[in-house]
Amino acid sequence: MHLRALIAALLVLACAAGGAVARQVRPAFTAAWSAEVGDLDATPAFSVPVATIGGRAVLALPSPGAIRLHDAETGAVIHTFPFTLPYDRMGFVGELLAVIGEERVGEERIGEERIGEERITVLDPVTGRTKWTRPLASADAPIRAYLSRTALTPTGIAWAGRDGLHGLDPASGRDTWTVPWPAGCPDRQLLESELAVIVQHCADGSLTLHGVDMRAGRLGWTRRVRGSHENLADVDVSATRLIIAREPGQITAFDPHGRPVARSRITYPDVGGPTVVGDAELTLLVRSVGGVREMTATRSRDGRVLWHRSLRPRTPPGTPEGYAGNAGTLTAGHAMGATATELAPRMIEVISLADGTRHVLPLPVGESASLVVGSTARDVLLYERHPRGDRVTAYTFRDGLLPSSPLAVPPDRWPDACTLLDPAALPGYVPVPGAVEHLGVRWPKPDVCEFVPPDDAGALVRVAVTWVAATDAEAARLARTTLAADKGALRLGEGAYLRSKVGSDDQRTFAWATGGRLLAEVRAGGDSALTRRAALAVAARLRGGPCSGTYPCLHG
């Protein structure tokens, strides 16, 4: 009996020790590779197609005058396909790569849309040659304006014509079938899942979805999505090609065969999502419940709940979909979401699909200039705007034992924002330290400081440390990215820039400064001259201004 008790005690101690070690495990991101994509000016709709061809993971990226096929692990260019048309989008169809370009702008008539003629080009990633190319007479298709008129799906290609949806043989480019447009509501949209989905928008706010069998060339299934005049129904395709139908107060996810795989209520206030991603093993549902983002993981085969978590922040994530570009979420084993904070770089939520454990990690990428544009089995892909050609960078998520903060420069080595502005520059102002926590990461020193004027004649000045980079190169890259995102920015002096953004008084009162691996935001409400002065003072301080006991040196 004593022996048993001893074994039990040892087990408890071992578990406790294991738990302590587990708590220290902190994941991190490292850049795997980066590729230049030219002046892409990507929107949130841009996504990087990924496929496995001949056992090798590949992805396709546009580049100036070409489409490049890259090795997904190393980023090495496998093939370069010349492509001179204005690039629209692309996708893998089986083992072929289909690219849509806009050939020319159609006839412009008064009161009509300018719709360009689409040209599809199919590339062979195995031989490195163009297989075929042809125009698509889709300009007159009865599809909602500005929405896609072509569906590039893993099982086939379809394009919208005046009379119906036409199927193409991916090998030859010849039309093989035509499905007449379903009768009824004439306002249409085309979605890309594993197959093409025709969506009919009806006047009563409801939708009718028709799944198209891409091989047989016929309508396969039909689903009705309830709506009302006040709450129009909505439909989208998630990163793992599930079809997400949003009815008033409820979402339903259908698989590509039209079978419902998840259903949940959504309650106001809406703070993000909803989305559903899944594979054969796991279905992950994110939706808003009473002002909190909730995430539930269920086993795909029987719907059993595996775990359930509330997510932070309560506010909507910065990316439009909430969980944008999540194709790799399940293959990588994690869910990603980007969120805008006081910090310039994105804080990425990482949620373990095994148990819902959540980490918030920074990716040192520049604020609105960056987008999550996809993922591979290993990496999350981020698009960044750069002054000398935009880039797509693959970041690898790694588990590891890190003794301290997940930040490259731990919070305790970030400076007090109140020390970034010489009090002599603002006579009579009183510094008030501000926020010290973002998304669960605690900063021991204030990373925001508001300088309060002595009276109403002065403007409130706000200085916020937005990033401390680990290296000079990373700081320079962030500064370049920030600058590239704002073409109208004005250089005020060494390391100080005035943003083009204006306040409601039409004054430019938002600035930023960089120096000594730091980036800082500076603004003075309603006083552009003071904003400029303060930004220059902060930049001078960051670049080695005077230091003293109360005003510590920022560099070595």
Added chain:
Amino acid sequence: MPDSDDKGPGRLTKVLLWLGALLTAIVTAWLTDAFGLLLRPADLLDSGRPPILVTVLHGAGGEQGLAVAALPTAPPDRAAFLSGRFGDRAFGDVVAKLGGARVGRTIARVIFESQRDLVRVTDVRVKETAPEQPVVTAAFVEHPRQGGTDNPQLTVSLDAPNPYFTRVGAPGRPFFGPHSLPLKRGEQTELGLRIDARAHSHTFVLEVEYVEAGSGKQRTLTVKDPDGRPFRVTGAPAAATGYGTVYRNTGAGLRAVTGRAACELLNPERACTSAR
């Protein structure tokens, strides 16, 4: 004399061991969230909820500015106030401390959700929680400009001796009484409420009366503003110059304005040629 065979643990010890094991199992299950594995999403969402859930949101846009009864003096309060961030908790706390109130009207979006098969909202009324006061005039703070619009369905004027909600555009007859709001399980209904005041300042909560079908019990719940405080609304002074200070909300912070700029801010649809 026979020897005693009872060398092992006593009966009480065994019971205590069993209880200990059971307690350990329950605590372990709780710590590892094992109970969650037995529940499906619907169970997770529905368990232990009251018959009706009420969520209050600020208006989506077109909100009125604020008036405060005093100006902040402590630097931290001044920093929070001059930030002008209406949605920020620190700003809301300081404004509440300064006796802040929406000017002219306040819009509340109230979302009802039933947790029972059928719940019927039979009345929504204003309940003043403090005596009415003179209009608030120490300072006016512009609401940050937003693109949204509000389309409230019901309105009430607190200047009336016996205020009650009527349909917007159909004054005179109370909405509740002849009408009620039936809510089916899981169904959400958003009610946009506009509360006007011209002559005084008012502090109030909303009282929601509802009946749960089946039991027939009538219940009342109290609704406060999204920050959990009573709503505040005030009339405006007769002239724009009635405010001690007028602040423009630049989006980067508040800035005091005077003369024509103040006049234009307070009367956007009227030509301001002088300091009026």
